Amino acid sequence: MEWKPEQIRLAVAQQLKTDSLLGIQDVPMHIEAPSMSRATAAQPAADPLEDSGRTEQLQILNRTSVVGCTKCGLASTRTQTVFGQGSSAPRLVFVGEAPGYEEDKKGLAFVGKAGQKLTDMIVAMGLTREDVFICNVLKCRPPNNRDPSAEEILACRPYLQQQLQILQPEVVVALGAPAAKTLLNTAQGIGKLRGRFHDLYLSGTEGVGPSIPAMPTYHPAYLLRNPAEKRKAWDDLQMVMALLGLERPG
Ligand code: URA
Numbered sequence: 001m002e003w004k005p006e007q008i009r010l011a012v013a014q015q016l017k018t019d020s021l022l023g024i025q026d027v028p029m030h031i032e033a034p035s036m037s038r039a040t041a042a043q044p045a046a047d048p049l050e051d052s053g054r055t056e057q058l059q060i061l062n063r064t065s066v067v068g069c070t071k072c073g074l075a076s077t078r079t080q081t082v083f084g085q086g087s088s089a090p091r092l093v094f095v096g097e098a099p100g101y102e103e104d105k106k107g108l109a110f111v112g113k114a115g116q117k118l119t120d121m122i123v124a125m126g127l128t129r130e131d132v133f134i135c136n137v138l139k140c141r142p143p144n145n146r147d148p149s150a151e152e153i154l155a156c157r158p159y160l161q162q163q164l165q166i167l168q169p170e171v172v173v174a175l176g177a178p179a180a181k182t183l184l185n186t187a188q189g190i191g192k193l194r195g196r197f198h199d200l201y202l203s204g205t206e207g208v209g210p211s212i213p214a215m216p217t218y219h220p221a222y223l224l225r226n227p228a229e230k231r232k233a234w235d236d237l238q239m240v241m242a243l244l245g246l247e248r249p250g
Pocket residue numbers: 096097098099100103108109110111112114115136221
């Protein structure tokens with residue numbers, strides 16, 4: 001099988017990001033080219049019409065509901081709402097907590113330091129940010145990045161549920177406790193929840209309608225502060241890769 005330069009470039013990037021994710025300094029001399037099966041994640045949607053339908057549905061949700069939303073107090077302190085971005089036919093969706101300073105300024109999810117770490121995690125999985133969809137539980141920044149309140153989460157979560165209903169991913173990764181607790185309707189901490197798949201109900205109500213698997217893991221900002229936990233996060237991501245049939249690097 002012939003390896004295209006782009007495939008080799010992706011394989012090298014994946015290996016390097018995996019090493020940096022795990023804090024490994026030595027770069028292996030030989031890097032296996034990726035198997036073709038991995039390319040399935042980057043393939044265009046089976047039905048392009050379906051894909052553009054989802055793009056339009058997402059735009060409608062954003063423009064008619066989120067952009068001008070005043071359902072909670074954060075409307076008065078935000079610079080702008082942050083809907084989230086990425087593929088509109090993703091196999092995998094990442095859900096974080098809330099926009100921070102950079103996100104509030106740019107209107108995009110995960111574009112600051114934590115975002116760079118999330119990019120490393122995505123590339124280590126053999127994917128790109130464009131393959132996946134990235135968003136948050138809250139669409140507006142809490143002042144000084146304080147924790148989201150229960151009222152804010154309650155007001156905003158219908159938007160997240162609608163995003164997931166439109167996107168129909170095969171699996172969701174919940175980054176950190178607020179995302180995991182919101183999506184899985186549980187009070188358990190992230191340390192207890194991580195390491196296994198849970199049922200995420202697209203309706204938002206436990207046991208009602210279809211569910212998809214969700215993997216809770218540590219938030220990239222937490223990994224920046226606690227690098228010793230990176231191994232566990234990588235174990236979680238490898239379970240997601242196995243579910244999606246993505247190959248491990250190297
Ligand atoms: N942290 C989050 O949870 N979301 C972002 O978009 C950025 C940082």
